[in-house]
Amino acid sequence: MLKLKLKGSTMQKGNKIHLSPFFFLALINKRLLSGYFYIIPAILLVFVLLYFPLFHGIRLSFFNYKVTELEPGARFVGFENYFDLPYDPTFLIALRNTLLFVAGGPTLSILGGILLGILLTQEFKLSKALRAIVLIPWILPDMVVGLQWAWMLQSQYGIVNEILLNFGLMKERFGWLASMETAAPMLLLIFVWKFFPIVALMVYSSIISIPTEIFEASVVDGASPLKKFLYITLPMIRPSLIVVFLLLSVWFANNFTIVFVTTGGGPANSSELLTTYLYKLAFAFFRLSYAATVSTINFLILLAFSLLYVYTFRNVLRGPK
Amino acid sequence: MKLTMKLNKGEISKRVAIYVASITAFIVILFPYIWTVLNSFKNVKEVNSVPPTFFPQEPTLANLLEIATGGALYRTDPWSVYFMNSAIVSSVTSLLATFISIFAGYGFSRFRIRGNMFLLILILVAMLFPGPVILIPTFEIMRNIGLADSLLGLGILYTAILTPPLTWLLYINFKNFPTDFEEAAKVDGCTQLGAFLRVVVPMSRMVIAMIIVFAFLIAWSEFPFALILLRSSSNYTVPIGLETYISEFTIWWHLLSAAIVLYSIPLIALFFLVQKTFIKGLTSGMLRG
Numbered sequence: 001m002l003k004l005k006l007k008g009s010t011m012q013k014g015n016k017i018h019l020s021p022f023f024f025l026a027l028i029n030k031r032l033l034s035g036y037f038y039i040i041p042a043i044l045l046v047f048v049l050l051y052f053p054l055f056h057g058i059r060l061s062f063f064n065y066k067v068t069e070l071e072p073g074a075r076f077v078g079f080e081n082y083f084d085l086p087y088d089p090t091f092l093i094a095l096r097n098t099l100l101f102v103a104g105g106p107t108l109s110i111l112g113g114i115l116l117g118i119l120l121t122q123e124f125k126l127s128k129a130l131r132a133i134v135l136i137p138w139i140l141p142d143m144v145v146g147l148q149w150a151w152m153l154q155s156q157y158g159i160v161n162e163i164l165l166n167f168g169l170m171k172e173r174f175g176w177l178a179s180m181e182t183a184a185p186m187l188l189l190i191f192v193w194k195f196f197p198i199v200a201l202m203v204y205s206s207i208i209s210i211p212t213e214i215f216e217a218s219v220v221d222g223a224s225p226l227k228k229f230l231y232i233t234l235p236m237i238r239p240s241l242i243v244v245f246l247l248l249s250v251w252f253a254n255n256f257t258i259v260f261v262t263t264g265g266g267p268a269n270s271s272e273l274l275t276t277y278l279y280k281l282a283f284a285f286f287r288l289s290y291a292a293t294v295s296t297i298n299f300l301i302l303l304a305f306s307l308l309y310v311y312t313f314r315n316v317l318r319g320p321k
Numbered sequence: 322m323k324l325t326m327k328l329n330k331g332e333i334s335k336r337v338a339i340y341v342a343s344i345t346a347f348i349v350i351l352f353p354y355i356w357t358v359l360n361s362f363k364n365v366k367e368v369n370s371v372p373p374t375f376f377p378q379e380p381t382l383a384n385l386l387e388i389a390t391g392g393a394l395y396r397t398d399p400w401s402v403y404f405m406n407s408a409i410v411s412s413v414t415s416l417l418a419t420f421i422s423i424f425a426g427y428g429f430s431r432f433r434i435r436g437n438m439f440l441l442i443l444i445l446v447a448m449l450f451p452g453p454v455i456l457i458p459t460f461e462i463m464r465n466i467g468l469a470d471s472l473l474g475l476g477i478l479y480t481a482i483l484t485p486p487l488t489w490l491l492y493i494n495f496k497n498f499p500t501d502f503e504e505a506a507k508v509d510g511c512t513q514l515g516a517f518l519r520v521v522v523p524m525s526r527m528v529i530a531m532i533i534v535f536a537f538l539i540a541w542s543e544f545p546f547a548l549i550l551l552r553s554s555s556n557y558t559v560p561i562g563l564e565t566y567i568s569e570f571t572i573w574w575h576l577l578s579a580a581i582v583l584y585s586i587p588l589i590a591l592f593f594l595v596q597k598t599f600i601k602g603l604t605s606g607m608l609r610g
Contacts, residue, residue, distance in 0.1 A: 038428025041421045042484050043440060049481030050447045050455065057458035069461055116346055124339050130346060132596065137350060139592050141542030143560040144581050147567070148353045151360075151574055156371050159356055165372075197350065198603075205604040254452040257544040257560075261567060275453035282457045283549065291457050299454045306449040310442055316493065317438055317445070 054299070060292035067286045074289075081293040090269045091294060094277040097184055098253060101191065101273065102301065106248035108192045110241060113199025118229075120204040131204075138198045142257035149190045150262040153177050183263050183271040190258055195248055202244055206237040239312075246309040253302050274298040354585075360578040361385055368575040384579035400580060402555060403562040406472060407541060407584075410558060414476050415536035418483035419529065425484070426491025427517055430498075441492070448485035453545060460549045470552040478546055483536045490535070490602060494528050495521070531598040534591045541588060559584045 060069065064077045085091050120131055137145065152160050155175035164170040176186045210233065218228050256275040259265060265272035265280065274294055281291035310317070360368055361384050362377040388400045428434070429441050459478065460469065468474030498521060506516035522529070544560040551557055557565070563580055566573050592599065 035428055035432030035434040038424045038432065039434070039440065042425030042444070042488055045421065045481045045484050046444060046447050049459075049478060050451050050485070051443070053455040053458035053462055054450070056462065057455060060458060060461070068464070115342075119339070119342050119346060122339050124336070124343065126343055126347070130343055132593070133347075133350060135592070135596075135600070136354060136589065139538065139588055140354065140585055141544070141560060141588070143542070143544050143563055144357075144585055145353075147563065147577060147581060148357045151578075152353060152356065157369055157373050157574070159373050159375065162372050193349070193353075201600055202604050205600070250449045254450075254454075256453045256456075260544075260548075261564065278453060279456065279545075279549075282460070288457065288461075295454055295457055299450060302450050302454060303446075306446050309449065310445050313445065316496070317441055 057292045058296050058299075060289050061296050063289050065288040067288060069288070077289075081290050084290065085293065085297070090272060090277060091274075093269050094265075094272040094274045094294070095297070097272060098274045098298070098301065100184070101188060101252045101255075102249045102305070105188055105191050105195070105252040106245045108188070109196040109199050109248055110245060112192060112196035113244075114203050116196065116200035117203025117207065118233075120200060121207050134197045134200060136197070137194050140194075142194075142255065143261060145190065145194050146258040146261035149193075149258075150177060153186060153262075177263050177271075178267055180267050180270040183267060187259055187262060187271050190262070191252060191255060194258070195251060199244055199248070202240055203237060206240045207233060210236045243309065243312050246305050246312065249305040250302055250309070253298065253305070274301075357578045357581055360574060361582045363575055365575050368578075384575045385582065388576060388579045388583055400559075400562060400583075403557045403559045404583070406556060407558040407560075410472055410476050410479060411537050411540035414479040414483060414540050415533050418480045418487055418536050419533050421480070422484055422487035422491050422532070423522065423529065425488040426493075427495050427521065429488070429492045430495035431500075431513075444485045444488050448489055451482045451485075456545055456549060459546065463550055469550050470556060471550075472556055475547060475550050475558075478550075479540045479543065482543075482546075483539060486539075487532055487536055490532060491528070493605065494525060494602070498525065527595075527598045528602055531595045531602050534595045534599065535603070537591065538588055 061081055062076060062078060063069070063074050064080070065071060065074045116134070120127070120134065152158050153176040155161060155173045155178065158176075160176065161170065161173045165173070174182075176182050214232055215228065218232060223231070254275070255273070256279065259271060259273050259276045260279070263271045265276045269277075275298060278291045278294040278298065281287045281294060356375070359375065359377055362380040362382070363374070364379060364381050364383070367374060367378055390399075390401075425444075429437065429444075434440075463469040463474050463478070468477070502520045502524065503511075503513070503516040506520045507513070511519060542560070543558075544564070547558045547561050548564065551561055554565075559580070563577060563584070566577050566580075
């Protein structure tokens, strides 16, 4: 005779411990099942279409496929593709540019974003309008951002040269994206232009969530605006800035479109990123496995920043209380 | 008297500094787009003039009309086809991904599931890496299963790319949503699913609208995957249509800028509709729980 016990799944009869059949039923209870019911579609989609290709790509990097993985004669080559990387000058340029973008881009965006974010907290006639339009560079598709800047920086028809000439800052027209020295820095500035508004908004929303009493107290103590910023605002928004930096690093390392439509990695590969280089390798030079190798390196850079980003969210990840 | 003068002076110089800074900000943020809009009203001669003009000298609607009414310009398929493709793929995938993510976000925030945290971390990481990293294997896989060069394949892929960020934002939203309402509904005889669909979802409708717009924005702007998957021009989305225009020996900038204006108007309009929730949801979801 089994008696149903709601709490505790075991019943004791003398010294023997019997596991009630209800214990197993309790394991697969409704609550648990319905929990999986909610998340399974998303998990399946993400695993099949994002994680499977990711590992498939890493696998490809250990073979020597040229055009397709269906071709005969391809074999496992181990780390051979990886050993080729240091001898590939274009890869080294692309790696250098990517690292430069991943470190320099977020830094510049945050500096610009802090300045603009502080401006957004001020109340003046056009403050509402400024807050409304500030995200436009970020909303615009990469394709649009790339095209309009390519045209603005064009040497003959571009408005940037025209403005600089009119203000006497330049003597003759210059192809900003067509010169080896300026192409990569210009791209970096275009990226920063796209991303600093979102930083500004994050800074703005962090600053307005600081209790006003703190600022009032500092005014009583006679703190200057600069001191107020350095000793109150900056420490308060620092956690947000760290997250922003990680997020921006990932966005900068992931960008493909803007480089693709403005310089295409040129001139002479000087503005190549890992992302544009792997595209060329796979679809123009037909070196599929080598492209997958470059792609894996790009993923490792992303992974480092992603894991740090996940780490900053460790408290949010705890799930239901 | 002297004191107030001094104060006013400081006040005035602060005002002036703010106005100078804000005008600079307006110019930096808006100038490229304004110039593009102005260029779309210029004729072919003026757009390619040296030195360039700022305001159109002889404004014309011809470019916008040519794009809107399907100017093919040496191409077999008119722009309206690209716009239709983009609209279909973006709206279907954003709705589908939101639907899937609402359940996932709620599931993660309410149920103690084995491996919950691990799966959530995988979702969060998947929010960050999709992009050029999976470009090549995705192309291989889609080609092998015959879904390359089809809007169906692109749509499935977009739904997968959209799911992690949407799930994450909705997870944060539901986690901060008080459970009292669901408890009350359950007391009244609702099941967990019923309480979720009848109480939680309707109460989060502003956030869900924001999420749909956010998803639409990503799908509408996406370029790299469309570039590798779509081959025939009847399947092109708008960014691919724009890209093919540059590869000509000259840039058709008068038409390109008109296409850009028509391409970006839906985004800007949608964004202004849900701006407040959008900014609040985005900054809280990306920065903290």
